[in-house]
Each structure stands twice: as C-alpha cells, then as structure tokens.
Amino acid sequence: MTLEIVLFILFASICAVSAVLMITRPNPVLSALFLVLNFCSLAGLYLILNAQFIAVAQIIVYAGAIMVFFLFVIMLLNPEKEKRFFEHNTKIRIFIVAIVALILVQIVYIIFLSSPSEVITREAARSVETGTVENIGREMFTNYVLPFEAAGYLLLAATIGALVIAKKKFE
Amino acid sequence: MQIPIEYYLILSAFMFTVGIVGVLTRRNAIVVFMCIELMLNSANLTLITYSSYLGDVAGQLFVFFVMSVAAAEAAVGLAIIIAIYRNKLTVNIDEINILKW
Numbered sequence: 001m002t003l004e005i006v007l008f009i010l011f012a013s014i015c016a017v018s019a020v021l022m023i024t025r026p027n028p029v030l031s032a033l034f035l036v037l038n039f040c041s042l043a044g045l046y047l048i049l050n051a052q053f054i055a056v057a058q059i060i061v062y063a064g065a066i067m068v069f070f071l072f073v074i075m076l077l078n079p080e081k082e083k084r085f086f087e088h089n090t091k092i093r094i095f096i097v098a099i100v101a102l103i104l105v106q107i108v109y110i111i112f113l114s115s116p117s118e119v120i121t122r123e124a125a126r127s128v129e130t131g132t133v134e135n136i137g138r139e140m141f142t143n144y145v146l147p148f149e150a151a152g153y154l155l156l157a158a159t160i161g162a163l164v165i166a167k168k169k170f171e
Numbered sequence: 172m173q174i175p176i177e178y179y180l181i182l183s184a185f186m187f188t189v190g191i192v193g194v195l196t197r198r199n200a201i202v203v204f205m206c207i208e209l210m211l212n213s214a215n216l217t218l219i220t221y222s223s224y225l226g227d228v229a230g231q232l233f234v235f236f237v238m239s240v241a242a243a244e245a246a247v248g249l250a251i252i253i254a255i256y257r258n259k260l261t262v263n264i265d266e267i268n269i270l271k272w
Contacts, residue, residue: 008174012182019186019209023193028202035205038186042212045179049223054215054231061238066208066245073249074201077256082198082263096195100188107184116224117175124173126226139228140235147232151239158243162250168257 007048014041026082028074032067039063050124051131179220186213200252200262204245211241 015038022034039062046055129135140148186209193206215234222230256262 005174008178012178015182016185016189019189022209023189023197023202023206028199031202031205035209038209039212042216045182045216046219048174049179049219051219051223051231051234054219054234057235057238061242062208062212066242069245069249070201070205073253077201077253077262088196096192100192100195103191104184104188107187108181111177111180111184115177116180117177120176120221120224122173122176122224123226127223130222130226130228131231135228136231136235140232144232147236151236154243155239158246162246165247166250166253 004048007044011041011044011048014038015045029071032071032074035070036063036067039067049131050127053131053133053136176220176224180217183213183216183220186210186216198263198265200255200264200267201249203264204248204252208241208245211237 018034018038018041022031022038025031025034039058043055043058043063046052046058190206190210190213193209194203197203197206215237218230218234218237222228222234252262255267259267261267
C-alpha cells in the first residue's frame with residue numbers, strides 16, 4: 001500500500017462519515033461543523049488529485065467563508081426543534097427511500113457500465129502540472145476571462161440582492 | 172499502483188445521495204441549504220477527478236466558477252431565510268407554505 005492509497009482511504013472515510021453525521025444530527029450547529037469537516041477532508045482529496053489551488057480555495061472559501069456565514073445565520077435565528085426522519089408518515093418515508101435507492105443504483109450502475117479506468121490512465125507528471133496556480137491563472141485570464149468577469153458581476157449582483165432582501169423595510 | 176478513477180466517482184455518488192436524503196428529510200431550511208452545498212461539492216469532486224486524470228485544466232476552472240456561484244447562492248438564500256424568519260418567526264419548511272395553493 002502506497003501513501004497515496006492510505007491517504008485516500010483516510011480522507012474518503014472521513015468524508016463519507018461526516019456527510020452521514022451531518023444529515024443525521026438534529027442540532028443545526030453540529031450539522032454545520034460536520035460539513036466543515038467534510039469540506040476539509042475534500043480539500044485533502046483534492047491535494048491527492050494534485051489540484052493544489054482548488055484545495056486551498058476549498059478551505060478558504062467553503063470551509064472558511066461560506067460555513068462561517070451559515071453558522072452566523074444559525075446562531076442569529078436560533079431555530080426550534082424539527083421533526084426527525086422516523087416521525088414522518090410511512091408514505092413519505094417509502095417515497096424517500098425509493099427515490100434515493102433509485103438514484104444511487106443508477107449512478108453506480110453507469111459508473112461500472114462505462115468503466116472509465118480502462119480508458120483513462122493518470123499521468124502523474126501531467127496531472128501535477130495541471131493543478132498549479134500558474135497554470136490555472138494563465139488559463140483563467142486568457143481563455144476563460146469572460147466567465148471570470150461574469151462571475152464577478154454575479155457576486156456583485158448577489159451582494160446587492162442579499163442586502164435588498166434582508167433589509168428591514170421595503171420602501 | 173494508482174487509485175482507480177471509479178473510487179472517486181463512487182465516493183462522489185455516495186455524497187450526492189446523502190445530500191439528496193438530507194434535502195428530502197430535514198425540515199430546517201438552513202440545513203436543507205447545507206445539504207445543497209454538499210451536493211455541489213460532490214459534483215466538484217467528480218470534476219476535479221476527471222480534470223486530474225485527463226490532465227485538463229478546464230475541470231478545475233469550472234470548479235472555481237461553481238464555488239463563486241455557490242457563494243452567491245448562499246448569500247441570497249440566507250438573506251431570503253432571514254427575511255422569512257422576520258415575517259413568520261420560523262425556518263421550518265413545513266410551515267412556510269405561502270406559495271402553496
């Protein structure tokens with residue numbers, strides 16, 4: 001077993017377990033903290049995949065900015081206790097289990113049907129070169145400069161929209 | 172020996188399904204939002220996996236844009252939740268039904 005495989009198993013299991021814990025905790029603050037753990041282990045997986053820039057952005061933007069924002073709103077609103085899964089009525093529970101099983105089976109079936117590992121083999125050197133900040137920056141400000149500007153406008157619009165919606169009086 | 176690409180894809184599929192379960196079962200609007208973030212991240216993992224295995228930078232750029240859209244979505248969504256809470260004093264999506272006929 002190489003270090004890569006050991007790290008993959010470690011991060012993947014943290015990722016899966018924290019995702020399950022996140023949706024099962026009744027307390028929204030605990031859910032948010034498990035989601036932060038999930039995002040951090042995802043950043044570890046991105047590092048194994050040689051996507052250094054995205055791994056750092058994941059920690060700063062997702063685990064840092066967005067989740068602090070979520071925690072802030074949870075603390076602000078102090079939501080009441082909610083109905084748990086086993087307290088729903090039986091019809092809804094059967095529907096949820098059926099639709100989820102259908103989707104999971106479908107995705108896994110398609111993954112094994114197409115068996116991408118027979119077609120795609122990873123070249124380590126090329127993969128390391130792809131994820132560097134230099135390479136991503138060069139692509140972003142040449143071929144992808146229009147989407148980049150659009151993302152800037154989107155964030156500006158979202159900021160103004162959030163201010164307008166959360167404002168106290170609509171005059 | 173390298174990790175087969177299927178492992179990453181199955182992990183991503185599992186996370187996506189967990190996100191769907193969360194959206195369908197949780198009744199707190201903020202937690203439903205967090206489950207949507209989980210689903211976005213599972214899609215990001217697939218994009219990064221293919222980007223790394225194919226040596227193509229487009230997937231990672233797409234993830235960057237997904238992150239900025241997710242940030243915008245979280246800002247507007249939480250603003251809507253705050254506005255609803257101010258009017259109805261609840262974030263339980265069973266009780267927020269003003270668009271239901």
